[in-house]
Structures are given as C-alpha cells and as structure tokens.
Amino acid sequence: MVGATRAVFILDFRTPKIHLWSGSYDAPLVPISGQPLLDRLVNACFENGIEDVALLENLSSGISDRFCLQDSTNTLSWHDGHHSDLIERLRDHEGDTLLIWGTPLFDSDVLDGIDTDSGLRGSAWRPNAPTGIYRLSVDVLRNLLHDSHGAASDVPRQTLSTLAVRLSGLEMALPADELNSGSELLDIRDGVDASIAEFRCDKENLLRRLETSVGGYWRKPIAEHMLLCNTRFPPTAFYDRLATRLEGVLTCYPSQQIDIVSVVGAMTSQPPDFIAVGNGVTDLIQALYS
Numbered sequence: 001m002v003g004a005t006r007a008v009f010i011l012d013f014r015t016p017k018i019h020l021w022s023g024s025y026d027a028p029l030v031p032i033s034g035q036p037l038l039d040r041l042v043n044a045c046f047e048n049g050i051e052d053v054a055l056l057e058n059l060s061s062g063i064s065d066r067f068c069l070q071d072s073t074n075t076l077s078w079h080d081g082h083h084s085d086l087i088e089r090l091r092d093h094e095g096d097t098l099l100i101w102g103t104p105l106f107d108s109d110v111l112d113g114i115d116t117d118s119g120l121r122g123s124a125w126r127p128n129a130p131t132g133i134y135r136l137s138v139d140v141l142r143n144l145l146h147d148s149h150g151a152a153s154d155v156p157r158q159t160l161s162t163l164a165v166r167l168s169g170l171e172m173a174l175p176a177d178e179l180n181s182g183s184e185l186l187d188i189r190d191g192v193d194a195s196i197a198e199f200r201c202d203k204e205n206l207l208r209r210l211e212t213s214v215g216g217y218w219r220k221p222i223a224e225h226m227l228l229c230n231t232r233f234p235p236t237a238f239y240d241r242l243a244t245r246l247e248g249v250l251t252c253y254p255s256q257q258i259d260i261v262s263v264v265g266a267m268t269s270q271p272p273d274f275i276a277v278g279n280g281v282t283d284l285i286q287a288l289y290s
Contacts (some may be wrong), residue, residue, distance in 0.1 A: 101130050235267065
C-alpha cells in the first residue's frame, strides 16, 4: 500500500543572518508578518494535507528553543546519531517525499502543481544549493540517497552536498514563463526579500504597504505603471508591423485619434473607448486638464 506524502525540510543555519530593524535572524526564523517563516511553511504543508513533516538541520542543539514545533513535526539533526541511521530514517518511508531545500516562501496551493519526480526552483537556486521543492517517489529518493551516500564519506554534509548535485538534474515543475507571483518560490536572503515576502503574505493590507513603500515596486507582486517608462507596451506585434511599414510612418501624417485607438485596441484586445493616445505624457496631461 502506498503511504501518504511527507515533507522533509533541509535547513542550514550556518548561512549569513538576515538583519532587520527588529533584530538579526537565521533565514528559517525570519519573521514574516509576525510569524516565523518556517512556521508559515510547515503550516502550508499541513493545509495541503501533509501531516508527516520533518526538519533536518545542522545544529546539534536543535531549533526547539527558537521555533514552536507542531506536535507531528520531527527534528533530525545532522549531528545526532550515526550517519547511516540518519540516511535510513530518510529512506524509511513508503510514499512520496516533498524534499524542501531551504525555506523558499510558498503557500499550500503551490505544492499541488509539482508532479512526482520533478521540482520547483527557488529564486536563489544554484547547483550546489538547490533551494526549492522536489516531489520524489520512493524509488527515486532511495536511489538519490544511495548514490549520494556512496559517493561521499561518512559525513552528513558531504552526502547532502552530493545530493544537491543530484537534485539539480531533476525536471522543473513549471517553466519560467509560466511562473507568477504565487508559484514563484522566493528565497529570503536579506531585508528586501523579507519586505517582499510580507507584501505577498499580507493581502489584507496591500494598499497600506504600497502607500508606505519607498519604491522597488518591480520586485513586488504588483503591476507598476511608471510615468516615464512603460515596460509592458508596445507588444512585439507592434514592432513587427512598424518595421514592415516604416516608410509610410515616416512620410505620412499620423491618423486621427479615433483611427489610432481602434488599431491599438485591436492589437491589445482592449476597448477603444478606454484608450487615449498622445504624444508623450505631457500631451496626455494637457488633454486631461484642458
């Protein structure tokens, strides 16, 4: 009988701390809207119906003093017990395993989009630190652990380093052009990333956060319409048509507003009545206030 899916977080507390106004934090424990990041991610697993959650971390003292673990959450330390015992505990499961490398921000819905034996990379992914989420079948996980353990010495860190290289070869769950603000995994490495994470997680106060933001909107999950630069228009089709009719554009007087908006509306699939065309921002401002 196939077992239920479990989640295993691989955490490294030796990475640089994240410095915020409220203090300095290890990445898994950085507060996001008043809740530790790791707490939020474990809850996302529970919301997805995953009741078996384990944390594999590299501090012999554990994290129980800094993180309020759920009753069903197990903590495995890289320094606890014999190395082979640790590998065996990872192997001893009959269902799929969600191997979560690091603590990339995600919600429960993202987990449903990851097929078996594929993964979703975090924003800071690299071959030797493959932050992301990987859904592994029993056979694939055991083969990865066997190969990694066999290629390294009896040292957990070396085994995990080899495992990282193996994971980097898995297929990704979603192509980059299909990712959106909800499915993209944000690795929180500094205060700016933490600010973006709070922006994502505090949907009820988005307007207040936007009004008090000091900029950097392009890194946040919003559409920014800049006054002097529009990065989303014109579309590629516009440039293609312009290239084929460049001589007429340069030698003929422009059409009237009604003709231009009808063409732009057809190209952008927008109602012409909602489109205004002007010679730059200044022309439009003058038209609005005239």
